[in-house]
Amino acid sequence: MSLHTIQLIEGARNFVEFAEIRSDENVLLVSEYTTDYLVLETLSAEFKAAAADLCIIYMDPAHGLKRKVPSMVLGAWNESDVMIDLLTHTLLHGDQAWKMILERKIRYYSMLAxxxxxxxxxxxxxxPALFREIADKAYQKARQSKEVRVTDVRGTDVTAEIDHEQGVWDVPGRVFPGGVICLEPVWKAEGIIYFDIFTGFGRTTQPIKLTIEENTCTSIEGGIESEWLRDHTNVENGKNFAEVAFGLNPWMRLNIDDDPTKTHIEAHRHAGVAHMALGRADGTRGVVVDAATHIDGTIVSPTVYLDDEIVVDRGKLKLLDDPEIHELAKHYGDPKTLLSVSMF
Ligand SMILES: [Fe+2]
Structure with a gap:
């Protein structure tokens, strides 16, 4: 799909709205040498128009991978009110970012990959306002629940306790586009998982079965990809069961086979998709369980329960049928069209 600036403007404006940019604020936009020029140009124009001033930095992607902020970036960041990160490996997974957010009170927004x-x-x-309403309702429901359970037709059945102290919530959120509710870290989980897709390679040639006992992955069975997974999780805390999440945004694409990053971060945000992870676990104030790896597995058509209530029914996010959401959606157009996952 070849796109032009005009097709990106609405999304870029929504990012400015999402980040609540004020006209007296200085915005720092940090990108990589490889960041798509069309994205950079459109976002720059919209952030520049909304803010007092805008500064753009290109940095080496390797810094993000090492979770280390170069001192030149840190200097500019210190002088900013808002930091926008377009990096493949977000700095949000490092301590320096959290220091800037919590101590220096500099707002941080990332597009992740x-x-x-x-x-x-x-x-x-x-x-964004409609997404906020969907997310608030999911968030509220999760806050009132003790457990999350994910099942599917192949035999996935895993239950995890929800951590109300440090659970990560993508709302009001630091990630744009908003699209997922993450329950992370997970301290108590038991069960069996069959994933469709893994970070790093995509679809598996045959189902990989994971056994989770006392919050640790104790067995990985399956085809050639299971060897890859065993290898990549063979680090300290690499088999920690880190996260349970499900998608909330009906317009995010379910782009499993054409994701150049092979992270499937976009597909994770598609309404009704579930993902879970092994390895590093983040909390609302930074990394809680550290590991050199964080590998997400995805289930495209899960059923998700919060306590006894089904919130995702075989891949369909029940909130998209909520009468209050439909009422609010009328402000933006035809609710049925707006809340349809087949829009794109
Ligand atoms: Fe994850």
Missing amino acids: MARPQVLATGARFP
Whole structure:
């Protein structure tokens, strides 16, 4: 899909709205040498128009991978009111970012590995206020629940306790486009998981079966990919069961086979998709369980329970049928069209 600036403007404006940029604020936009130029140009124009001033930095992607902020970036960041990160490996997974957020009170927003034109032209265009309402309802329900359970037709059945102290919530959120509710870290989990897709390679040639006991993955069975997974999780805390999450944004694409990053971060935000992770676990104030790896597995058509209530029924997010959500959606157009996952 070849896109033009005009198709990205609405998504870029939504990012400015999402980040609540004020006209007296200085915005720092940090990108990589490889960041898509169309994304950078469109976002720059919109952030520049909304803010007092805008500064753009290109940095080496390797710094993000090492979770180390270069001193030049840190200097500019210190002088900013808002930091926008378009990096493949977000700095949010490092201590320095959390120091800036919590101590220096500098707002931080990341596109994670989604700084692509296709994302600005689809999921980013979903009205932020409507997304906020969907997410608030999911968030509220999770806060009232003790457990999350994920099942599927192949035999996935895993239950995890929800951590109300440090659980990570993507709302009001530091990630744009918003699209997922994450329950992380997970301290007590038991069960069996069959994943469709893994970070790093995508679809598996045959189902991989994971056994989770006392919050640790004790067995990985399956085809050639299971060897890869065993290898990549063979580090300290690498088999920690870190996260349970499900998607909330009906306009995010379910782009499993054409995700150049192979992170599937975009697909994770598609309404009704579940993902779970082994390895590092983040909390609302930074990394809680550290590991050199964090590998997400995805289930495209799960059933998700919060306590006894089904919130995702075989891949369909029940909140998209909520009458209050439909009422609010009328402000933006036809609710049925707006809340349809087949929009893109
Ligand atoms: Fe994850």
